[in-house]
Amino acid sequence: xxxxxxxxxxxxxxxxxxxxxxxxxxxxxxxxxxxxxxxxxxxxxxxxxxxxxxxxxxxxxxxxxxxxxxxxxxxxxxxxxxxxxxxxxxxxxxxxxxxxxxxxxxxxxxxxxxxxxxxxxxxxxxxxxxxxxxxxxxxxxxxxxxxxxxxxxxxxxxxxxxxxxxxxxxxxxxxxxxxxxxxxxxxxxxxxxxxxxxxxxxxxxxxxxxxxxxxxxxxxxxxxxxxxxxxxxxxxxxxxxxxxxxxxxxxxxxxxxxxxxxxxxxxxxxxxxxxxxxxxxxxxxxxxxxxxxxxxxxxxxxxxxxxxxxxxxxxxxxxxxxxxxxxxxxxxxxxxxxxxxxxxxxxxxxxxxxxxxxx
Amino acid sequence: xxxxxxxxxxxxxxxxxxxxxxxxxxxxxxxxxxxxxxxxxxxxxxxxxxxxxxxxxxxxxxxxxxxxxxxxxxxxxxxxxxxxxxxxxxxxxxxxxxxxxxxxxxxxxxxxxxxxxxxxxxxxxxxxxxxxxxxxxxxxxxxxxxxxxxxxxxxxxxxxxxxxxxxxxxxxxxxxxxxxxxxxxxxxxxxxxxxxxxxxxxxxxxxxxxxxxxxxxxxxxxxxxxxxxxxxxxxxxxxxxxxxxxxxxxxxxxxxxxxxxxxxxxxxxxxxxxxxxxxxxxxxxxxxxxxxxxxxxxxxxxxxxxxxxxxxxxxxxxxxxxxxxxxxxxxxxxxxxxxxxxxxxxxxxxxxxxxxxxxxxxxxxxxxxxxxxxxxxxxxxxxxxxxxxxxxxxxxxxxxxxxxxxxxxxxxxxx
Numbered sequence: 001x002x003x004x005x006x007x008x009x010x011x012x013x014x015x016x017x018x019x020x021x022x023x024x025x026x027x028x029x030x031x032x033x034x035x036x037x038x039x040x041x042x043x044x045x046x047x048x049x050x051x052x053x054x055x056x057x058x059x060x061x062x063x064x065x066x067x068x069x070x071x072x073x074x075x076x077x078x079x080x081x082x083x084x085x086x087x088x089x090x091x092x093x094x095x096x097x098x099x100x101x102x103x104x105x106x107x108x109x110x111x112x113x114x115x116x117x118x119x120x121x122x123x124x125x126x127x128x129x130x131x132x133x134x135x136x137x138x139x140x141x142x143x144x145x146x147x148x149x150x151x152x153x154x155x156x157x158x159x160x161x162x163x164x165x166x167x168x169x170x171x172x173x174x175x176x177x178x179x180x181x182x183x184x185x186x187x188x189x190x191x192x193x194x195x196x197x198x199x200x201x202x203x204x205x206x207x208x209x210x211x212x213x214x215x216x217x218x219x220x221x222x223x224x225x226x227x228x229x230x231x232x233x234x235x236x237x238x239x240x241x242x243x244x245x246x247x248x249x250x251x252x253x254x255x256x257x258x259x260x261x262x263x264x265x266x267x268x269x270x271x272x273x274x275x276x277x278x279x280x281x282x283x284x285x286x287x288x289x290x291x292x293x294x295x296x297x298x299x300x301x302x303x304x305x306x307x308x309x310x311x312x313x314x315x316x317x318x319x320x321x322x323x324x325x326x327x328x329x330x331x332x333x334x335x336x337x338x339x340x341x342x343x344x345x346x347x348x349x350x351x352x353x354x355x356x357x358x359x
Numbered sequence: 360x361x362x363x364x365x366x367x368x369x370x371x372x373x374x375x376x377x378x379x380x381x382x383x384x385x386x387x388x389x390x391x392x393x394x395x396x397x398x399x400x401x402x403x404x405x406x407x408x409x410x411x412x413x414x415x416x417x418x419x420x421x422x423x424x425x426x427x428x429x430x431x432x433x434x435x436x437x438x439x440x441x442x443x444x445x446x447x448x449x450x451x452x453x454x455x456x457x458x459x460x461x462x463x464x465x466x467x468x469x470x471x472x473x474x475x476x477x478x479x480x481x482x483x484x485x486x487x488x489x490x491x492x493x494x495x496x497x498x499x500x501x502x503x504x505x506x507x508x509x510x511x512x513x514x515x516x517x518x519x520x521x522x523x524x525x526x527x528x529x530x531x532x533x534x535x536x537x538x539x540x541x542x543x544x545x546x547x548x549x550x551x552x553x554x555x556x557x558x559x560x561x562x563x564x565x566x567x568x569x570x571x572x573x574x575x576x577x578x579x580x581x582x583x584x585x586x587x588x589x590x591x592x593x594x595x596x597x598x599x600x601x602x603x604x605x606x607x608x609x610x611x612x613x614x615x616x617x618x619x620x621x622x623x624x625x626x627x628x629x630x631x632x633x634x635x636x637x638x639x640x641x642x643x644x645x646x647x648x649x650x651x652x653x654x655x656x657x658x659x660x661x662x663x664x665x666x667x668x669x670x671x672x673x674x675x676x677x678x679x680x681x682x683x684x685x686x687x688x689x690x691x692x693x694x695x696x697x698x699x700x701x702x703x704x705x706x707x708x709x710x711x712x713x714x715x716x717x718x719x720x721x722x723x724x725x726x727x728x729x730x731x732x733x734x735x736x737x738x739x740x741x742x743x744x745x746x747x748x749x750x751x752x753x754x755x756x757x758x759x760x761x762x763x764x765x766x767x768x769x770x771x772x773x774x
Contacts, residue, residue: 061575068574076568175660176402178590178622180597190603198578206578211570211601284567285597287590288402293567329571332561333534333768 051196061329064197067208069329070322075214077314077321078221079283082276084298084305084313085228086269092245092308093265095152096145099159101273102295103166108133108274109281109290110174113181122184122282129278130271137270138263145266146259163291171288179286181278187213217283224272228310241265245308300339304346306356315354388427389688391679392449394460394470395485395672399436400565401463401589403618404668408462408485410658411669415676418654423680424688431455437462437564439469446470450480456690457481457683457697459676462668464489464508464537474498479693481701483679486671488612489536490543490766493720494751500694502701502719504678505671506638507751508537509544509766511612513725514746515636516548519609523634525581527555528609531572531595532586534561539766541586541611547753547763550773556584557774562591569595573602586611592619596626604629612637615730617666620738627738633730639670639710640726640742641733651709663737674708674721681706711747722750 027035048070052063060066087101108129116125144162148155190209198206232238240261243251252258277286280294297320305316323342327335346354393412396405409432421428431453433445442461449455458480461470467487474482475498484492484503488511493503519525528549532538538561546556557580560572573595576583583606587595592614599608608629613619615635619626641664643649651673655665665673682701683690690697705714711724724747728740752760764770 062577064578065571065575069571072568072571072574171402176406178403178593180593180622180625182625183601188601190601209603211598213601214570285590285594287400289399289565289590293565325568325571328562328566328568329575332563332572336563 048195051199062197064208065329067195067197068210069325071210072214073322073325074318075218075283075321076325077317077319078218079276079280080297080301080321081221081225081314081317082279083273083294084301084317085225085310086272087298088302088305088308088310088313089228089241089265090269091302093241093248094145094262097152097156097159098145098269099156099295100140100163100166101159101269101298102291102293103163103170104133104136104270104273105277105280105294106170106286106288106291107136107166108277109181109286110170110179110277111274112278112281113179113286116181116278122182122187125181126275126278129274133274133277134267134271136274137266137268140270141263141266146262163295167288167291170291174288176288179281181282181286183213183282187216191215213283217279220279224275225310225314232310237261237264300343303353304343306353308357309353309355312353312355387425388429389423389457389683389690390429390431390453390455391676392433392446392453392455392458392460393430393672393676394433394435394442394445394449394458395462395668396437396466397432397434399438399441400591401437404486404589404613404666405434405462406660407618407662407666408668408672410655410661411665411672412459412676413658414651414655414665414669415673415680417657418677419680419684423683424686426688428680433460435461435463435466437466439465442466443469443473446473450477455480456694457483457679459483459672459679460485460487462486462672463535464492464540465535467492468536471498471501474501481690481694481697483675483701484671485675486668487537488540490540490751491536493718495761495765497718497720500698502675502678502698502715504675504704504713504715504721506721506723506725506749508540508612509547509753510723510749510751511637511725512541512544512548513636513749513753514548514727514744515609515634516545516550516554517552518634518636518727518743519545519582519584520549520552520554523582523607523609525554525607525609527557527580528582528584529558529560529576529580530556530584530586531560531562531569531576532584532611533564533566533588533591534768535564536766538586538611539768542584543766543771544753545584545586545609545611546771546773550771555773559768561768562587564591566591567594569598570602573599573604576606580606582607582609584609584611585614588613588616589618593622593626596629600625600629608633610635610730612667615728615740616668617641617662617664618668620730620740621662627732630730630738631732634728634743635730635740636725636727636746637667637740638723638725639665639667639740640728641739642731642741643710643726644742645709645711647707648709663733664739670710674710674713677708678704678706678713711745716750718751720751722748725749 090098111132112125112129115128116122189212191212193208193210195208196205197208240256301316301320305312323338327338395408433449435441435445462485464487467489471492482501488508490507490509530542532542558577585608610633682697685700686696713721713723724745727744729743731741733739
């Protein structure tokens with residue numbers, strides 16, 4: 001990141017900031033921020049890699065607890081990002097707050113469970129989760145949302161209705177039990193990370209172990225995030241989507257079949273929710289009520305990150321995931337408050353969200 | 360317009376047909392409210408509770424003292440306000456005079472407080488097992504024929520310390536009254552025997568991701584005491600297994616219950632051999648238990664063996680029916696006769712004799728168990744020992760017991 005930024009930064013920022021800043025000899029604002037981030041990175045690196053002194057262990061329970069909470073926060077963020085990216089794409093383009101998005105997650109998880117269990121191939125379950133839900137998304141777009149086009153409130157209400165009906169139908173089919181999608185052997189087990197958590201009295205270092213599967217979840221989220229970014233910024237469809245986000249009427253006036261673009265975006269968004277369902281259902285578990293949980297999580301993520309922005313969804317997911325895990329370890333009773341404090345602060349300082357555009 | 364008129368006619372006809380039958384119904388049926396968690400993280404538990412209640416009802420073919428029993432269901436999601444909302448609906452809208460439920464600890468405390476405002480309605484517990492539902496500030500019209508969470512732990516602390524040799528144990532439990540009560544019951548014995556509990560983790564109910572909590576457990580403990588229920592237990596156990604969990608576990612009553620043991624996944628690796636205690640044991644040989652299991656299995660969707668929720672709702676519903684039988688199904692006097700009969704009631708359940716103390720809390724047998732693999736691959740709670748007739752103060756005189764203080768996150772403590 002910083003290497004990429006450096007060559008371009010003097011050319012762009014200097015003329016702007018030098019005009020604003022009166023003190024000639026001081027740092028520019030950008031340089032000050034750079035220094036701040038460098039320091040923050042150094043502190044985090046030290047926290048992760050150094051062996052902690054006793055006073056720090058006393059404050060933060062133990063290094064193992066702290067580093068695990070950070071890692072878990074990041075992997076949870078990966079999962080939230082997968083769900084929220086579809087949500088934010090659909091909103092950004094269609095102005096449609098699809099409150100049935102959580103149901104898509106849960107349905108994907110159940111389908112993934114069925115397929116993985118019957119065929120014995122987990123990857124097949126993941127693929128089925130994506131493909132089936134992408135189809136469901138297209139069907140929803142064509143048969144429900146297209147009929148209510150331009151009527152945002154009605155679309156939102158219909159999506160609530162769909163989510164309630166879907167929750168009861170899923171309860172009827174899969175009952176109230178807790179399902180665990182079995183993770184294949186090659187993804188199971190724990191990874192030893194090169195992070196020393198403690199040194200035993202005999203001088204042997206204790207390394208941190210971390211479930212391999214969670215690392216895979218994070219990697220998948222990053223790959224998909226980059227893939228989405230590339231799709232949006234380097235392909236023709238992406239160009240249409242971005243144009244549609246900015247001005248839908250202009251896009252359709254310039255001869256693009258807006259409905260086809262809508263269907264594609266809905267398919268990708270719903271498919272990602274289904275994909276996340278299978279991946280998340282393997283890391284955690286599948287049970288009724290998950291739909292509401294993930295809907296709420298993606299709403300918060302998207303509000304914090306900014307409606308309609310993929311980068312915003314990533315930032316929002318990271319903030320919420322970390323807040324949830326750190327809260328759980330250090331003040332479990334009030335942990336849930338932290339998430340909403342972040343939301344309130346963001347809403348009061350930047351109502352459009354961190355990466356959102358003011359409209 | 361014509362359709363409109365026809366609809367009106369149909370409505371009038373329908374009212375005419377049903378109204379007399381409603382009036383008739385009031386005379387020879389008794390309405391019993393059944394309150395359980397049919398939604399939220401404890402859905403499976405609530406469904407099994409209903410099976411238990413239905414088993415008791417089927418025993419008498421749905422008739423008591425010549426009157427038909429009509430069950431009106433109320434659904435909560437394990438939160439106290441949802442339980443009170445459902446109870447209010449049953450009492451104030453459906454007009455039930457007898458209510459069986461709720462299922463979960465905090466719900467029990469809330470419904471007990473609500474019971475005080477409805478002195479003419481008789482409340483019989485479902486499986487809620489927080490200590491103070493009956494111990495401190497009880498309601499005159501709230502009866503609990505099932506035992507509380509601390510009673511369920513009878514014998515476990517001593518067994519863990521003496522027989523298993525665990526000296527230092529960490530606890531992980533949900534953050535509400537029932538797990539406080541369970542941890543209290545376990546630690547009361549364990550600390551007395553000389554054990555230490557250096558770390559207690561309280562997690563919010565419905566939490567999914569436990570890996571950070573698992574990481575925060577100290578490395579130098581001999582075992583981990585887990586009191587989580589339903590989906591929470593499944594999540595914790597799976598993630599504990601994925602993280603390569605090394606320390607053996609000790610189970611709270613609902614952590615190694617059939618609702619968890621039957622869930623699909625890799626739990627069994629970490630569960631086999633886990634000691635626990637509770638009001639039931641799957642491999643109980645007593646004929647009365649076996650008859651109960653057979654009757655229970657006739658219910659649709661039943662587990663291989665009834666969970667403690669099926670058992671608790673069965674016992675409480677059975678007591679309700681016995682009480683109603685004694686008063687000839689007459690609750691017209693505001694239930695005074697029924698409550699009098701209930702408080703004197705003593706009867707044989709599938710798990711031994713049950714009677715009430717002066718706070719209307721049950722005195723009953725408790726079973727010490729260990730998880731084993733059954734002949735057909737099911738996980739079962741093997742009976743290790745029966746602790747007979749445990750009372751709410753765990754055998755300690757009441758004034759001494761109340762001095763130990765109300766259960767909470769920090770009480771008891773022996774780091």
